[in-house]
Amino acid sequence: MEFLPIFLDLQDKPCLIVGGGATAARKASSLLRSGAAITLVAPVLGEALAAQVAAGTVHHYPRHFLPSDIAGNRLIIAATDDPTINRQIAALAGAAEIPVNVVDDPDACTFLLPSIIDRSPVTIAVSSGRASPVLARMLRTRLESLIPAGYGRLAALAGRYRERVKARFTEQRDRRRFWDRVLQGAVAERIFAGQFIEAEAVIERELAPDALDAEMGEVYLVGAGPGDPDLLTFRALRLMQQADIVVYDRLVAEPILQMTRRDARRIYVGKERNHHAMRQEEINRLLADLAKEGHRVLRLKGGDPFIFGRGGEEIDTLAEEGVPFQVIPGITAASGCAAYAGIPLTHRDYAQSVTFVTGHLKDGTININWPALAQPNQTVVFYMGLIGLPIIVEQLVAHGIVSTMPIALIQQGTTHQQRVYTGTLATILELVMADPPQPPTLLIVGEVVSLRDKLNWFSPPEHAND
Ligand SMILES: C[S@@+](CC[C@H](N)C(=O)[O-])C[C@H]1O[C@@H](n2cnc3c(N)ncnc32)[C@H](O)[C@@H]1O
Numbered sequence: 001m002e003f004l005p006i007f008l009d010l011q012d013k014p015c016l017i018v019g020g021g022a023t024a025a026r027k028a029s030s031l032l033r034s035g036a037a038i039t040l041v042a043p044v045l046g047e048a049l050a051a052q053v054a055a056g057t058v059h060h061y062p063r064h065f066l067p068s069d070i071a072g073n074r075l076i077i078a079a080t081d082d083p084t085i086n087r088q089i090a091a092l093a094g095a096a097e098i099p100v101n102v103v104d105d106p107d108a109c110t111f112l113l114p115s116i117i118d119r120s121p122v123t124i125a126v127s128s129g130r131a132s133p134v135l136a137r138m139l140r141t142r143l144e145s146l147i148p149a150g151y152g153r154l155a156a157l158a159g160r161y162r163e164r165v166k167a168r169f170t171e172q173r174d175r176r177r178f179w180d181r182v183l184q185g186a187v188a189e190r191i192f193a194g195q196f197i198e199a200e201a202v203i204e205r206e207l208a209p210d211a212l213d214a215e216m217g218e219v220y221l222v223g224a225g226p227g228d229p230d231l232l233t234f235r236a237l238r239l240m241q242q243a244d245i246v247v248y249d250r251l252v253a254e255p256i257l258q259m260t261r262r263d264a265r266r267i268y269v270g271k272e273r274n275h276h277a278m279r280q281e282e283i284n285r286l287l288a289d290l291a292k293e294g295h296r297v298l299r300l301k302g303g304d305p306f307i308f309g310r311g312g313e314e315i316d317t318l319a320e321e322g323v324p325f326q327v328i329p330g331i332t333a334a335s336g337c338a339a340y341a342g343i344p345l346t347h348r349d350y351a352q353s354v355t356f357v358t359g360h361l362k363d364g365t366i367n368i369n370w371p372a373l374a375q376p377n378q379t380v381v382f383y384m385g386l387i388g389l390p391i392i393v394e395q396l397v398a399h400g401i402v403s404t405m406p407i408a409l410i411q412q413g414t415t416h417q418q419r420v421y422t423g424t425l426a427t428i429l430e431l432v433m434a435d436p437p438q439p440p441t442l443l444i445v446g447e448v449v450s451l452r453d454k455l456n457w458f459s460p461p462e463h464a465n466d
Contacts, residue, residue, distance in 0.1 A: 002129040003112060011035040014072055017058075018065045018089055019079030020045040023103045025052070027077045030113055032057060036075070041065050065089060070096055075111070078102045106130035115140035119151040121159070145234055150192040154183065157191065161203060168207055182206060184242070185296070186218050186324055192235070193326050202324075217291040219318055221311050223304040223330020227253045227415035228340075231331045239328065243298030245290055247283070251302025251440060253415060260298065280310060284317040291323045302440075304332040308358055308383045332356070334381040337413030337442045341420045342456035343449055350447035351379040359385025359392055359443065366391055374399035379446035386441045389432065393425050396445065401425065406449035411437040418460045422449060 015031055017024050020042030028049060031038055038058040045053060045060070053060040061069075065085060070076065070092045078089035078100060090108040093100035102108040107130070114125035115136045124143060128136040158179070169175040182188065182203060190199035220239040225231040232240075240246075240260045247267045248257060257266070267286070270277025278286070290297045305311030305327060318325045334356055338345045345354040357368055359382035366388050373380050374396060385392055386409075397403050403426040411419040417438065423431050425445075 003127065005114070005125055005127065007123065007125075008034070008074075010074060012037050013074040014039065015075045015077070016041065016069055016073040017077045017079060018042065018069070018085075019077075019081070019103070020049050021079065021081065022046055022048065024077070024079035025049045027079060027101070027103075027113060028052060028058060030116065031075070031077075033118070039069075039073075041069050042080070067092055070098065073098055076100045078108075117143050117147060119147060119149065119155070122151050122155045146238075148192045148235070148238065150188075150194075153196070154188055154191045157187070157199065157203070158183065161207075164207065178206065186216070189218065189220075189239075189326060190324075198324075216324065217293065217295040217297060219287050219291050219297045219299055219315070219323060219325040220328065221299045221305045221315055221325060222301070222328045223306075223309070223332075224252050224256045224300050224302055225331040226303055226333045226336030226413050227256075228336070229253070229255045229259060231336060231414060232256065232259070233328060233330070236328050236330065240298060240300070243296045245295045246298045246300055247287060247290075248298075248300040249302070252300050253302075257300070260300070264298070280313060284314050287314060288317050288321050288323050291318070291325075292321075301330070302333070303336070304330045307332045307334075307356060333383060333413060333440070333442050334444075337410040337418075338381075338444060340414045340418060340458045341408060341410050341444075342452045342454075342458070343408060343444055344451060344455070345379050345381070345444070345448065347448050347451065350377070350451075352377050354379040354381065356381050356383065358383050359388045361388045361391070366395070370395045370399045374401050379444060379448050382443035382445070385443040386437065386439060389443070390429060392443065392445075393429060397425055401445075405445060406447060408444045408449045408452065409437060410442045410444070412440065413442060416460045418458070420452070420456075422452060 010031065013036055015036040016039050017028055018041045020040070024042070025046060025048035028038055028040065040049065040053070040058045040060045041063065043062055043064055052058045076089065076093045076098055078086040080086055083105060086102045086105060087108055090100050090102050094110065099111040100109065101111055101113055112127055114127040117124040117140055126136045126140045126143065165175060165178060169178055187199050187202045190202060220243060222236045222239055224236065237259065243261065243264055245265045245267065246260045247269055249269050268277055269283050287297055287299055299314060301309045301311060303309060311327065315325050315327065334345065346352065355373065355378060357373065357380060359366055382392060404424050407423060407425055407428045409421040409428065409432060411417065419437060421428065421431050421437065
């Protein structure tokens with residue numbers, strides 16, 4: 001190691017920053033977060049530092065650096081725009097054995113300020129030594145996305161319970177088991193979901209004398225988005241890699257399924273049109289039973305679980321039976337398909353509202369409020385509308401929409417198999433009949449569809465020339 005990473009207690013300790021520009025401001029902001037008492041020496045201040053001085057958080061000498069500024073400081077940062085002065089500060093700091101950081105001059109530094117992931121009291125510092133601060137910042141960004149913001153609160157909670165846990169479990173092995181469960185299981189998930197009171201309730205239950213035998217699992221109702229794995233949320237991905245059972249249906253794309261934990265048990269519950277591997281009531285029951293056996297169950301659904309996804313019914317049973325659950329939204333097909341087809345769902349000039357509606361046929365008809373859907377200046381998105389397309393076209397025209405109204409049909413949106421058919425209410429049936437699309441497909445009706453000609457940006461590799 002070129003440098004030893006350590007964590008310094010700088011609370012109220014005197015630190016000197018020489019320089020008043022943007023870099024000095026960034027360094028000052030890091031030091032301030034650790035509670036340092038900063039003295040700033042600079043004849044002129046940039047906006048950010050001037051604001052700090054006005055707020056009284058740093059003490060400012062409006063002049064050039066003097067060698068007498070050095071003494072008595074715990075750390076010094078040389079951040080002037082004159083490399084010679086910076087080197088002079090470094091030499092004086094070195095002689096006084098005070099750690100010094102010199103901006104843009106790694107060789108003159110005796111300490112480096114790392115890139116920081118702040119989940120206080122948990123702090124992660126990333127440094128590439130003298131090699132590449134940009135690389136360190138990139139790594140920090142990647143780590144930021146993997147470490148939920150709630151880790152700080154989780155650490156604080158663990159700190160509060162530390163002594164009680166020590167008293168409750170005298171064997172170290174039991175303590176470790178307890179903390180493994182708390183820090184990776186239901187307590188952590190409650191904290192990350194912002195349910196702090198529930199988190200304390202769970203930890204109290206876990207501390208009860210018979211807790212080790214009475215473990216309750218949890219259900220994660222996760223929206224997997226429309227198909228492109230890059231559209232998953234951070235939380236969805238984390239829970240996917242944590243659950244030990246995955247219950248999924250047809251709409252979940254294979255590459256997304258591949259991102260679940262390798263050793264997780266997978267249960268397919270179907271939901272193909274007219275061919276359900278399992279009835280809805282059976283799925284509801286299955287989720288509750290698996291969680292009660294102590295499993296962390298991932299209920300993975302296409303798009304968003306609360307948009308035509310029957311997510312509400314699934315958690316209804318869980319809520320009734322006291323099974324813990326959380327719901328993670330996903331990008332719904334309307335948002336995903338519209339974005340990847342270059343069709344803004346609303347637009348100041350064309351559509352002031354958007355309606356999501358099911359085009360699912362029941363007894364050969366679609367029972368919806370057609371007059372409302374025929375109102376001008378709106379976009380209507382039909383889910384499950386392929387089979388009922390002739391009825392949808394007929395009803396929209398019958399209720400007053402002009403037959404020249406643009407319509408788009410998007411097949412397998414956001415994936416490499418995406419295809420977009422565009423036409424008008426008068427022409428779309430013919431287009432679809434000539435070259436039938438593969439499900440799932442989504443319909444978008446409205447003037448906004450015409451914007452695709454200009455705004456289309458996504459060329460899926462398999463249909464790049466369509
Ligand atoms: C039962 S609904 C589920 C919707 C899902 N919960 C959502 O938020 O996207 C299924 C319908 O969603 C639409 N759909 C889902 N994913 C799609 C995709 N990648 N491309 C086109 N349509 C999609 C289709 O209309 C399909 O018939």
